[in-house]
Amino acid sequence: MGRPTRVTNAIRQLRFAAGEMTQADLADRVGVTRQTIIAIEHGRYSPTLEMAFQIARVFEVPLDDAFQYPTTEEL
Amino acid sequence: MSFTERITWTSLVVLPVVALTYFTVVLTRLADAPVDEVSWIVPMIWAIGTVIVGMIAGAIAQAIAATIASGGEEPDTEGDVRDKEIDRIGEYAARHVTSLGCMAVIVLAMLRADHFWIANGVFLAGLVGGVVSGIVKIRAYRRGF
Amino acid sequence: MGKKKTPNCDEEWASMSRDEVYNWIFALVSLVSTITYLAILVPRKIGAPASEVSYVAPLLWVFGCGMVVGFGTALAVRLAAPKDSKVRDERDKEIELIGQYVGSGFVTIGAMAALVLSILEVDHFWVSNSLFVGFLFAAVLSSFAKAAAYRGEYPEI
Numbered sequence: 001m002g003r004p005t006r007v008t009n010a011i012r013q014l015r016f017a018a019g020e021m022t023q024a025d026l027a028d029r030v031g032v033t034r035q036t037i038i039a040i041e042h043g044r045y046s047p048t049l050e051m052a053f054q055i056a057r058v059f060e061v062p063l064d065d066a067f068q069y070p071t072t073e074e075l
Numbered sequence: 076m077s078f079t080e081r082i083t084w085t086s087l088v089v090l091p092v093v094a095l096t097y098f099t100v101v102l103t104r105l106a107d108a109p110v111d112e113v114s115w116i117v118p119m120i121w122a123i124g125t126v127i128v129g130m131i132a133g134a135i136a137q138a139i140a141a142t143i144a145s146g147g148e149e150p151d152t153e154g155d156v157r158d159k160e161i162d163r164i165g166e167y168a169a170r171h172v173t174s175l176g177c178m179a180v181i182v183l184a185m186l187r188a189d190h191f192w193i194a195n196g197v198f199l200a201g202l203v204g205g206v207v208s209g210i211v212k213i214r215a216y217r218r219g220f
Numbered sequence: 221m222g223k224k225k226t227p228n229c230d231e232e233w234a235s236m237s238r239d240e241v242y243n244w245i246f247a248l249v250s251l252v253s254t255i256t257y258l259a260i261l262v263p264r265k266i267g268a269p270a271s272e273v274s275y276v277a278p279l280l281w282v283f284g285c286g287m288v289v290g291f292g293t294a295l296a297v298r299l300a301a302p303k304d305s306k307v308r309d310e311r312d313k314e315i316e317l318i319g320q321y322v323g324s325g326f327v328t329i330g331a332m333a334a335l336v337l338s339i340l341e342v343d344h345f346w347v348s349n350s351l352f353v354g355f356l357f358a359a360v361l362s363s364f365a366k367a368a369a370y371r372g373e374y375p376e377i
Contacts, residue, residue: 024305032309035237044372045311116339123335163321170320177331177351184334184348185276193347194338197331 005046008068012041014059030054078141078150079158080216083165085133087209089126094202097122101195110189119194161215165208172207176200238301239312240370242294243319247363249290254356257282261349270343279352315369322375323362330354 015021023041027034030051039045040055047055056066076084097118104113141150154162180196236244260278333350365375 028305031306032311033237033306035235035240036309036311038235039311039370039372042372044370048310051310119339163317166324167317167320170324173324173327173331174355177327177334177355180331180334181348181351184338184344184351185279187344190338190341193344194335197335197338201331201335 005043006070007046008043009040009066010068011037011055011066014061014066018059026055026058029058076141077154077158077216078137078152079154079162080213081137081141082130082134083209083212083216085130085137086205087213089129089133090202090205090209093122093125093129094199094206098199110191113191115191115195119198122198161212161220164215164220165212168211169204169208173200173204176204236370237309237312238298238307239316240367241297241301243363243366243370245290245293245297246359247367249286249293250356250359250363253282253286254353254360257356258353265345270345273345275345275349279348315366318369318375319362319366322365323358326354326358326361330358 011026015023015026023037024034027037030037031054032051036045036047040047052067053063056063059066100118101113101115104115138150138152142148176196177200180193180200183193183196257278260282261273261275264273264275330351330353333354334347337346337350368375
């Protein structure tokens with residue numbers, strides 16, 4: 001089947017912008033394993049809606065700033 | 076109700092009814108006769124046949140009901156993302172029942188137990204597993220997951 | 221402050237959660253078990269009637285060794301692994317669900333075969349082995365599906 005999702009994210013950039021937050025640190029704040037954050041950043045895992053909101057809240061940005069979905073033209 | 080949920084409800088009717096009938100018949104026979112003289116094969120075939128026929132008939136009836144309820148739209152028999160997720164949850168919940176039952180059956184077969192115990196062991200494990208997964212699925216449908 | 225930060229290089233791509241490591245162990249053990257068991261069983265069966273094949277000892281040995289090696293390695297991994305704050309999250313549970321679902325097909329086939337065969341009262345050899353081989357195949361299939369899912373390739377279901 002391949003990639004599970006068309007959702008992309010800007011988490012790595014957001015981490016660097018937030019004082020070079022480590023993946024482990026972000027994982028602790030969201031309540032997941034470090035490997036799950038890695039998988040999300042590498043596009044290997046699509047987080048649940050709740051997790052996506054929690055990640056966006058950590059960086060205090062709207063959901064759309066953390067996660068992107070192609071427009072209907074791009075789909 | 077999604078079509079898959081309707082099918083789950085159907086199985087929760089068919090499986091317990093067949094299980095209760097079949098085991099009542101066979102256990103009363105077992106009370107009167109030693110294991111190797113109990114005639115269980117004919118009831119077993121009836122039971123399996125009833126499950127198959129019951130599920131098919133139920134599925135057809137549900138498809139008709141669903142078409143009427145949605146005003147002429149054909150029901151989605153495959154199930155969407157949520158239906159498939161719930162199916163996985165149901166299977167997962169029943170995993171202990173089915174695998175323990177099957178392991179017990181392997182042991183019985185290795186010990187060369189009478190086929191009566193083996194066949195009924197598998198059958199019981201399958202029925203109980205089916206009912207457990209059905210209940211878990213309905214709860215997921217009705218209460219969320 | 222002042223903590224040494226892990227460099228974000230491509231090494232991290234291979235970083236595995238504890239459950240993923242356990243899954244690799246399980247995948248290896250089940251694959252080796254399946255191959256070993258079939259390699260012992262099939263030659264013994266060829267040319268011999270089912271009632272005379274001695275399969276119980278190989279079955280128990282394969283099962284026993286698999287359990288010991290599997291759990292032993294998992295324990296060693298657990299003791300040697302660095303302490304992470306969270307070891308098992310919803311992603312691990314989700315992937316376990318997928319693995320179990322993928323494997324359940326083979327278990328169902330094995331169980332149905334066993335039921336039909338015991339109704340027909342064929343030799344116990346066939347009943348035991350349809351279930352055991354069904355379990356072995358299910359173990360291999362589910363662990364491989366999980367390994368792929370951890371890397372981002374999810375099965376079509």
